[in-house]
Amino acid sequence: MSRIASDTYRSKVMSAEEAAKLIKNGDRVGFSGFTGSGYPKVLPEALAAEIKAAHDRGDEFQIASYTGASTAPEHDGALAAVDGISMRMPYQSDPVMRNKINAGTSEYYDVHLSHSGPQVRQGFWGDLDVAVVEVAAINADGTAIPSSSVGNNNVYLETAKKIILEVNAWQSIDLEGMHDIYSMKLPGENVAIPINAAGDRIGSKYYDIDWSRVAAVIETDAEDRNSPFKPLDQESKTIAENLLDFLGNEVKQGRMPKNLLPMQSGVGNIANAVLVGLNEGPFEQLTSYTEVIQDGMVDMIDSGKLLVASATAFSLSPEAAARMNDNAKKYREHIVLRPQEVSNNPEVIRRLGVVSCNGMIEADIYGNVNSTHIMGSRMQNGIGGSGDFTRNAYISCFVSPSLAKNGDISAIVPMVSHHDHTEHDVQVIITEQGLADLRGLSPKQRAKVIIENCAHPDYREALLEYVARAAKVANGAHTPHDLATSHEWHRRFLETGSMKG
Missing domain, CATH: 3.40.1080.10 (Glutaconate Coenzyme A-transferase)
Structure with a gap:
């Protein structure tokens, strides 16, 4: 018909x-x-x-x-x-x-x-x-x-x-x-x-x-491109657990209600791991004000954990897409799909007190984040809506494994090779190693927390050596950098295939 x-x-x-x-x-x-x-x-x-x-x-x-x-x-x-x-x-x-x-x-x-x-x-x-x-x-x-x-x-x-x-x-x-x-x-x-x-x-x-x-x-009569999520690995689960522990502490400290604040999450395996963790965790009557509806949100609606999700699109696996098509009459009571000029609007994000969680390619020791470029020059995907939410969120979080390319790349570097989100907007950085809460910290204090909590042990000593050298070169300046060597790790990777010295 x-x-x-x-x-x-x-x-x-x-x-x-x-x-x-x-x-x-x-x-x-x-x-x-x-x-x-x-x-x-x-x-x-x-x-x-x-x-x-x-x-x-x-x-x-x-x-x-x-x-x-x-x-x-x-x-x-x-x-x-x-x-x-x-x-x-x-x-x-x-x-x-x-x-x-x-x-x-x-x-x-x-x-x-x-x-x-x-x-x-x-x-x-x-x-x-x-x-x-x-x-x-x-x-x-x-x-x-x-x-x-x-x-x-x-x-x-x-x-x-x-x-x-x-x-x-x-x-x-x-x-x-x-x-x-x-x-x-x-x-x-x-x-x-x-x-x-x-x-x-x-x-x-x-x-x-x-x-x-x-x-x-x-x-x-053709289906959407619905790509399956990879099975959750331990690394993604650990990153999700670190974020959930942080949210629990925010509730304990009285900075967030028991049902949290509206959550935003980027697309991908780690984001979906966070949603799985929320579904299995202690928080009830949750809401989401985000860009995309992922599998984990559909599961949370089914379990009763998520009352409502506002977004601009679906990003579902084939199984979840079939479930959505079969049960759209039910899900439309819990899901609102809006234009992205509204779903990503800074005014609304700030008013609602959204907690944002987005992926990154790398972060530097002072909290600047690169989410778009590989080695400073090659575009990966783009900034998407991460900036819309990061700058205006009640709490802005970035997540990533601490290593890439079998350990040849560190996600924590002396200076990012491309800036998308500055230290002024990035409040929390999370890897499988731990969590760095950067709120209220000076650049030098941030460097210590990020290196100790988020960097992989294989790179921690080199990062600390860089900080010490930069402090001497910059004569104790507010944000110490040794510009002669700040991108040495990236240059080394391009020349040898590894950031390791």
């Missing part, structure tokens, strides 16, 4: 190949999609074929590709593989896309997720030519039921000259009512976002689309 209840929209149904011809060289295209959910499933590959054919003829054909966050191989990967992307923003994780960025074939603007939609609305990127957005269904009145992510979709639908919709029958029709579509305005017109609790609903269940700008509708 068709998911298109509107005659007006049914008249615009066409194939992905026909719709792809509506996109031209140089177009700025806003795609739906966030962490592998809710992205268009067939239009990108059809567009990639058009781009390849143009290149084979000797014609130029590239587009600027804007999304909510990362997508999937049949989206980012397909377009990047044919050198079809001139500019990418705001976040990506596809290996082909990453290689094109680091090779200089595609430009990349790594931007805070909460800034990306407003920047498009404000015209920083020029006119948006096309929006390509997946929806679960189109209602008789022309409104649309969002699918498994919202991201920047509302902004793209509101601002694009031309709209292409993919109506995906794989998405559960019972997602209807889970979403809360609330759009911000231009500076000078905005009012305070009226969210005072994680579960507050302030907008519409649907996208209200200007049908006159809809150029094509494509019908699909």
